[in-house]
Amino acid sequence: MIFLVLFSVLLGVWNCRSQMILNDMSWINTCPSECECQYSQSSQMFLSKWKTENNDEHLIKSAVCVFNNHNINFTHRLSDDIESITFLQENDTQTIFTNDILKHFQKVQSIDLQGSLNSATVHITNSVFHNLEHLKFLALQRVDMTGAQKAFAKLSELEVLYVIHCTIGYLKWEMLDGLLKLKELYLLQSGIKELYGFAFYGTPELRRLFLSHNDLLSVDADAFVGLLKLEYLDLSNNQIDHLSGLTFPPLPHLQWLELKHNPIKVIFPHCFQFLNGTQHLTLGHKQQPVHLMKFSFRGLYSLKFLHIPNIDNDILIEHMFYDLRALMHLNLQGRIKIINNRAFNGAHKLLKKLILHNCQLQKLYKDSFHGLEVLQVLDLSLNNLQSLEEETFRHLKSIRHILLHNNKLKQMPSELFFENHQLQAISLHGNPWNCSCNMKDWKENIVMSNYIEPIAENCTNQYNCTEEMVPITDINTSPVCESPVIYKGEELFTVLKRLNCQ
Structure with a gap:
């Protein structure tokens, strides 16, 4: 009975809303020929994907309009209570958007203004949006x-601002002054050369800031003053070539920092000393290797994920990863010839995944992995390792997967197979093995297990991403003998059966 009552109420509300829509079709019938007017689902709008709060489904009045320099006055024939407008420029010369074109849209919440892909240009004036008190989402492309x-x-209700391929140059505080509710700001590919002091001071609620694909040579702490709620900062794909203790101010809620594809040469000590809450950091450039020093990451107490795709260090030494007490995933690629004893001290307590793939690595010591007692995955594949010392892996009490394929190993200590009960797979193919009864303790089920390797990052939420490890089934994982000559090219475990080792 209760269900029938609720159903009747909901049906009545739906019929009432539907009747209101049917009675209000005149605005569609009078839609200018330059536009297409319709009721749209709120979830289908261009900027709806940035809306994270109060994301209720409802119908809104929307229009998509094509404009040029001669027909821009059609906006006065659009309904005054329209809520979402998309403007697309035709391939003509220049068009200037002024306050007079938009000021009568007092209920508009979303505007998407896209300039032409060709040589046509859209200009805007200082006051173009100043009467739009309810505007929440604004996107500008090629403006x-x-x-x-x-x-x-003056857009005090704006929550998301998306600017791409626009001409900005120097970002001053006046541009963003008074955006008291702004939560997401995208300033992409807009030729930004410099961030002036207090550039974002007018956006105290900002959570996500994207400044990628610009021309920034450096950043200073005073530019980010006031961003006490910032959670995500993307500075990737710029020209930043150095970091110092004056680069970042205290950003207590910053969880994710992207610095990849910047030509940073050296990570000096104390660069990140005020980023005590940051959990994810990526830095490095394919064309410019980055060099680590002692205490390079001091202050990053909460960091869980660190990825450096082009490291340049002859040797990793103790205190390089000092203060990384929460680190769980470390991914290094580039050039590391030697890993010294206790190299990972400071980042050893919670580290579960260590990727040293394709690092030109030549030498490990028996205490290189000292302290890594909770490590589960160790990737040493595609390196230049020729030998391993006894007890190299003795500290790895929890190790499950070791990747040693595609090195230059001829022999390997057998201790790993009978001392570690956690080991599930070890990849050894692609090495020039010298097959003998010294390998009689190798466990075929572990060596022949489908080894794992990382794939694209798997994100469980917007700030918690790690590389997912998946089994590879289409590769022959059997070690193959290189010597003695009589066994060259044969699979190891076939040879061991013929040797009948006792």
């Missing part, structure tokens, strides 16, 4: 903002 540094300054 010339020269002389319009204050275009966003």
Whole structure:
């Protein structure tokens, strides 16, 4: 009975809403020929994917309009209570958007303004958006903002600002002043050369800031002053070539920092001393190797994931990873010839995954992995290891997967097979093995197990991402003999059966 009552109420509400929509079709019938007007689901709108709160499903009045320099006045024939507008520029010369074009849209919440892909240009004025008190989402693409540094300054209800391929150059505080509710800011591919002091001071609620694919040569702490709620900062794909203790101010809630594809040469000590809450850090550039020093990561107490795709260190030594007490995943690629004793001290307590893949690695010591008692995955594949000392892996009490394929190993201590009960797989193929009864303790089920390797990052939420390890089934994982000559090219375990080792 209760269900029938609720169903009747909901049905009545739906019929009422549907009737209201049917009674309000006149705005569609009077839609300008330059536009397509319709009711749209809120979840289907261009900027809905950035909406994370109060994401209720409802119908809104929307329009998609094509404009040029001669027909821009059609906006006055659109319904005044329209809520979402997308403007697409035709391939003509220049068009100037002024306050008079948009000021009567008092209920608009979303505007997407896209300039032409060709040589046509869209200009905006300083006051173009100043009467739009309810605007929450604004996207500008290929728009010339020269002389319009204050275009966003009075949008106190704006929550998301998306700017791509626009002309900015120098970002000053006046551009973002008064954006008190802004939570996400995307300034991409807009030729930003410098961030002036207090550039983001007018956005105290900002959570996510994207500044990738610009021309930043350096950043200073005073540019980020006031961003006490910032959680995500993307500075990737710029020209930043150095970091120092003056680069970042205290950002207590910053969880994710992207610095990849910047030509940073050296990570000096104390660069990250104020980023005590950061959990994810990626840095490095394919064309510019980065060099680590002692205490390079001091202050990153909460860091869980560190990825450096192009490291340049002859040797990893103790205290390089000092203060990384929460680190769980370390991924290094590039050039590391030697790993010294206790090299990972400071990051050893919680480290579960250590990737040293394709690092030109030549030498390990018996205490290279000292302290890594909870490590589960160790990837040493595609290196230049020729031999391993006895007890190299003795500290790895929890190790499950070891990848040693595609090195230059001829022999390997057998201790790993009978001292470690956690080991599930060890990849040994692609090495020039010298097959003999010294290998009689190798366990075929572990060596022949489908080895694992990382694939694309798997994100359980927006800030918690790690590389997912998956089994590889289409590769022959059997070690093959290189010597003696009589066994060359034969699989190891076939040879061991013929040797009948006791």
